[in-house]
Every structure is written in C-alpha cells, then in structure tokens.
Amino acid sequence: MNVFAEFEDRVKNAVQRLVPEGEKIDISRLTVEPPRDAAHGDLATNAAMVLAKPLAMKPRDLAEKIAATLQADPDVESLAIAGPGFINLSLKSTFWTGHLAALLRAGRDYGRGAPTGRKVNVEYVSANPTGPMHVGHTRGAIVGDVIARLLAFAGDAVTKEYYINDAGEQVLVLARSAFLRYREALGEDIGAIPAGLYPGDYLKPVGEALVKEFGETLRAMPEAEWLPLVRDRTIDAMMAMIRADLKTLGVEQDVFFSERTLHAADGGRIAEAIADLRQKGFVYQGTLPPPKGQLPEDWEDREQTLLRSTEVGDDQDRPLVKSSGAYTYFAADVAYFRDKFERGFSEMIYVLGADHGGYVKRLEAVARAVAGDAAKAECVLCQLVKLYRDGEPVKMSKRSGDFVTLAEVVEEVGRDPVRFMMLYRKSDAPLDFDFRKVTEQSKDNPVFYVQYAHARTAAIFRQAREAKIAVPDYAGLGSEAFAALTDVGEIGLIRKLAEFPRLVGQAADAREPHRLAFYLNDLAAAFHAQYNRGKDLPQLRFVNQAEPELSIARLGLVEAVATVLFIGLDLIGADAPDEMR
Incomplete structure (x- = not known):
C-alpha cells in the first residue's frame, strides 16, 4: 500500500538490469519520494545520483538508461530527467484510481504495518509522584503516547511504561509535607509552609485521609515510625491523582514500574546488575576528576565503584556506588534498563524533558554495556511549553502553588486541542500554547481545521442520502468504479492520501509525531x-443528483478522506467528529 516503497522496488529492478552479471552494488541509499514541487510529477528518485560512481557512469547518462526502462512501466505516464540526474515520474490516473480502490478495501487498516516481531518499550511522563501533573509534563505525555501508538500501528509490540520515582529524598520531603497537612486537618494552626516542603493545596485531601485512617495516633509517633506510613499512602494518593490526570488527557500506560522494587532486599536487583557488568569488565574501583563547572550531587573525591561507560560512548565514567556504600541514582537507572532487557525488549525509548539532555549519552552507554547489540536505548527530548492567553503569559495555579496543572489546561480547552497542538511543533523545539488560539473556530486553528474536514465528509454523505443516491460498500469495488475521477484536484487528493502509509512509517521510525499533525x-x-472548487464549478461537486454514477465515484474519494482523517486523528488520540457546532 506504500506507493513510494512499491516504486522504489521497481526502480531497483530497473537498476539491477544495468549491473554487469556477477557484480553487486549497494543500493541502500536509493530513494523514491514526493518531489519538492508537485508540478515536477508524482515521484522523484535519486537513483542515478547515488549509483553513478559504483557503476562508473555520469549521473545524467545513468539517469537516461534507468528512464528508458521505467518508461516501459505500464503505470508511468511520463518522466523527465532534472538537474544533474534526478528522475521525476508522473503516473497514469488509472494507477491512482486503482490505489483509491485498494485504500477503500483496506479501510481503517490502511497504512498499518505487518507485525515486525520487535518488542519496544516506550517510557514517558515518569513524573516524580510529588504532586499533580503540570503543563510541562503534558507535552512529554502526548509525545510519548503518540510515538507508542505510531509504533504499534507500524507493527511493533509496544509496552507503554511509567517509571515511578518513589525512592530517594524527594518522597521523604513529600511525606513530611503531607504530615504537616495531617496536623492541619487535626485542627492545628501550621502557619506558613516551611521552605523546602511542598506548598500546594493538593496535599490537603491527603492530610484529611490520614486523619480518617489513623485519627490522632500518627501525631504521637516518632518520625521514624510515621514517616514510612505517610510516605506510602501519600505516594499512592499522588499516583492516583497522576493516573486520573493522564486519563483526562487520554493517556493510559500498560506498566507502572516502582523504583523502590530495585532497592528492595538491600538493593538486591541493583547489586545483581552491577555484578553482571563487573563480570563483563565494565565496573571498576576508581576516582573521577572534578567536572568542570558546578559539581553534581553524586560526585565524590574518593574511590568509588564506577561504570566504565566511556568505553561504550559516554563522555565520562559514571559512579554506581558511593564511598559510603550507598547506590547512586544512576545505579538504579542501570538496573532498570537491565530489567527491561530481561523482559525481552530490544528497543527502549525514553521520552524526557529537555533539562534531561545530559542523560542521553549515559543511557545509550548503559544499553551497550548491558545488552551489547541485542538492545538499544533511544531518548526523545521535549522542550518547554509556554502558556499564553491572548498573547499574555498565563499566571500560576492556586491549586498547585507554583505551576499550571495539566488538568486545568484540559478542563479549559478540551483534550483534543491539547493533544493536537502539543504535537504541532517538533518535540525538541519550544512551543507556545495560546488558550484562545487553540479554541477558535477558524482555518488558522489546525485541530479545528482537521476535525471540521472529517465533519464535512459526514455532511456530504448526509447530502447524498437526501439526494437518494445509493452509496455502495466501497470495500467491494474495483478500480473501474473510480475511472470517472480525472479532475486534477481529485487526482491530487488521491496522491495526498497515498502519502499516508509512508508518512506514518517515517513518523514512527524517526520518533517524530509532529509529522502526522502536519500531514x-x-x-x-x-x-x-476541492470542496470549495465545487462551489465555484458545480460540475465538480461531490454530490450531483443528475450524475449518480459520478457521484458514487466521488463519494468513494470522500470516504477515503474520512478514513485517513479518522486513522490519523485516532493515532493522535483525538476524536473524528461527524458534526461540529
């Protein structure tokens, strides 16, 4: 169903005829893609440019030989050699109407890939369970979710995962903050929230729940006794809040992995991972030179247990165990990757905030050390989101204390605008999100424009029913049913539809879901x-009661547009409405 892959095979066959018997040449760089200017044709290939040297020919001379073979292809209307040797092909309208029929037979599986056998883990969001999700988490949640959807559509077996950072000092600070709200719920005047604790009102219900469960008994306990009790219940409450926020956004993960499970049994799983790497020669005892600039928290000017990560692509070796014997945060990252690898994943994708850019090399190095060539780690970075209302920065949330929550954004503008517009820039580019612009009903608002297109397809079919046109089951029709589609706009629309399988495959491979939103x-x-052309030229209208057979062909084109819009919006996680008011 991928037109470009199909013609890439045809071009490769044409090239192979020119290769002397017994010789082999590398044709991996040969591509067939849409030309930059649609006026140049339907397809363009660089075959002559990349193969001229291996075949000891001038690019233009080689292009003429390839073109002579392709000219005999029954689906090729014409071709031209451009510049130093690019070949542009124009295809016959019968090819495009045949592709339309194939699209309609495929239905909502159009563009779906065959099972690849790859197990892919996509970890995203993974916000510390210390409060509600804020707008900074929103972009990563959507980018990760749509990457996972694209990979599954492309044929991979995908697991969507959330790593709960429930070990370490930050959750103890959270527990102490919740305990303060517990005392408040008991009627104490706690005054101003002390510096270093979490100030948001979202912890008040946690304090009230602690009172309901424990009454006043916690207040009489020493901290060493109440701290683990409050920590566990507060983490559970925060994760319930986070799950609810994610569900509001249309995001549901398959696995919630607890960091504390790695530290259980005195860090047994972390110790196993380090022992395995030591056996492979990647772990040693040594010291690190002081890094330039500000010293990280885990740096020590003492002998430590280190990962020899520079041997696998990192820019410095990394500490695993401090001189005190405590494991570093990085040691847990190593054990976590090893756990994923043992679960059978060959590709681990981490969707991280831009402030985690320093993790990229170290995670890639961990993958090489733990799995060699059997698995790889890949990081996708998401830049900051700035919120505006009519061009003015949005003020902070009262509920959270110092940020705007995800739930507040979704509540104000709706799930679909949030999901679509968070994808309307490449993830590693900053994004400005204006509440007014994403809700206005105009062609300048992409999510409205796309959803309105789907609603318009439904309206056209309602018009057809009113005109008493009997719409067939398009999945059962052959290409001859669409032979009447010869208008340049109609063929152009089929060409645009035909880009979809290639587009979703590329978006999945590149981890770039913004490509889908743009498409x-x-x-x-x-x-x-094309719809507006029919307003000016009645003979081009999709529904013409005087020409039912032509209308049926054109309605097949409308059905194809509706199908691709539905698939694309579903991959984004947005609705494809039949009506918009």
Missing part, C-alpha cells in the same frame, strides 16, 4: 480546497 492539516487543506 493531517495538509490533507484537510487539500480536501477543503
């Missing part, structure tokens, strides 16, 4: 343009 906007624009 849907372009498809909506092409559909709206």
